[in-house]
Amino acid sequence: SPRLYSGMQPSADSLQIGNYIGALLQWRTLQRDYDAYFSVVDLHALTQPHDAAELREKTRRTAAQYIAAGIEPESSTLYVQSHVRAHAELAWILNTITGFGEAGRMTQFKDKSSRYGTDATSVGLFAYPVLMAADILLYRTNVVPVGDDQRQHIELTRDLAERFNSRYGETFVVPEAITQKETARIYDLQNPTSKMSKSAESHAGVLWLLDEPSATRKKIMRAVTDDEGSVRFDREAKPGVSNLLTIYSALSGRPVPAIEDEFAGSGYGDFKKSLAEVVLAEFEPVRSRALELLDDPAELDRILSVNAAKADAVADATLSDVYDRVGLLRRR
Numbered sequence: 451s452p453r454l455y456s457g458m459q460p461s462a463d464s465l466q467i468g469n470y471i472g473a474l475l476q477w478r479t480l481q482r483d484y485d486a487y488f489s490v491v492d493l494h495a496l497t498q499p500h501d502a503a504e505l506r507e508k509t510r511r512t513a514a515q516y517i518a519a520g521i522e523p524e525s526s527t528l529y530v531q532s533h534v535r536a537h538a539e540l541a542w543i544l545n546t547i548t549g550f551g552e553a554g555r556m557t558q559f560k561d562k563s564s565r566y567g568t569d570a571t572s573v574g575l576f577a578y579p580v581l582m583a584a585d586i587l588l589y590r591t592n593v594v595p596v597g598d599d600q601r602q603h604i605e606l607t608r609d610l611a612e613r614f615n616s617r618y619g620e621t622f623v624v625p626e627a628i629t630q631k632e633t634a635r636i637y638d639l640q641n642p643t644s645k646m647s648k649s650a651e652s653h654a655g656v657l658w659l660l661d662e663p664s665a666t667r668k669k670i671m672r673a674v675t676d677d678e679g680s681v682r683f684d685r686e687a688k689p690g691v692s693n694l695l696t697i698y699s700a701l702s703g704r705p706v707p708a709i710e711d712e713f714a715g716s717g718y719g720d721f722k723k724s725l726a727e728v729v730l731a732e733f734e735p736v737r738s739r740a741l742e743l744l745d746d747p748a749e750l751d752r753i754l755s756v757n758a759a760k761a762d763a764v765a766d767a768t769l770s771d772v773y774d775r776v777g778l779l780r781r782r
């Protein structure tokens with residue numbers, strides 16, 4: 451069956467609702483129809499300031515949340531990126547065919563580097579999307595389900611695959627991004643025109659999968675709305691309410707107009723209370739399952755190890771081809 455690849459950075463103790471709706475919900479459904487690979491991209495997480503012990507813990511926690519949310523580690527390959535050495539090795543090769551200007555045009559890089567300043571911006575951050583391309587291309591991936599913010603990186607991945615193929619001969623599959631139109635971007639509840647993010651400066655508008663239910667409820671009740679007082683989707687004029695409607699719809703499976711109808715004439719308070727119930731009904735089983743899995747880190751590590759071995763075999767075969775194509779002498 452065709453291949454699917456995706457991953458998340460272990461950059462926080464918990465995933466946030468944008469990761470869940472923008473990526474995990476799709477992963478869970480699509481894994482049935484694809485030979486699916488899901489990684490915890492710890493090498494990528496090194497591009498941000500971090501503490502070593504905490505990174506290890508966040509890596510386990512991210513893996514636990516994948517499983518708790520329904521990724522099946524017996525049929526899908528769920529592993530930690532750094533366990534498969536081919537990722538860093540292929541990234542090096544791809545660095546040699548990536549233009550400096552091309553990498554510099556990545557908007558995520560531009561945003562982050564302008565925030566950090568040139569001295570705090572590492573070469574690793576610059577090369578981040580090339581490592582991501584390596585992740586995807588190693589598995590000869592057909593589809594990459596991601597949120598909207600990753601589309602440009604997938605475009606770069608396609609360009610690199612085509613460039614390599616034309617320079618060195620057919621080697622890589624050119625992958626396609628899959629995004630869900632309406633839910634591809636979830637916004638911060640306090641700042642509903644910017645994307646919700648694990649690395650947001652303030653956490654007041656971020657809904658964490660592993661938060662206490664009372665904290666989640668409070669954040670929803672305090673979400674920024676507007677003065678109009680009607681539950682109506684209008685991304686331009688009503689970004690806060692529209693974002694809440696998107697979340698409501700994604701998690702309840704009900705179309706936005708049906709939700710608008712239900713709350714016609716009621717205030718934002720009732721709508722938010724109902725949304726909190728919808729969110730918690732989804733989060734609670736995932737949260738308790740994740741915490742259960744984290745109680746047995748040895749078992750979690752065992753699952754990750756078995757899966758890394760599966761990934762390693764596929765990745766190694768691709769990397770050997772690549773080494774041959776580019777002219778590296780084989781070690782005998």
Ligand code: TYM
Pocket residue numbers: 455456457458459460468469470471472473491494581582585586594595596597598599600633634635636637645646647
């Ligand atoms: P990361 O860890 O930032 O996010 C993981 C996934 O969650 C999606 N996402 C969102 N979707 C909707 N609304 C949001 N507010 C929101 N925030 C995050 C992201 O689009 C992503 O799908 N570079 C990637 C990780 C990566 C990767 C890969 C992905 C590394 N290698 C190979 C796919 C294939 C990243 O930082 O995702």
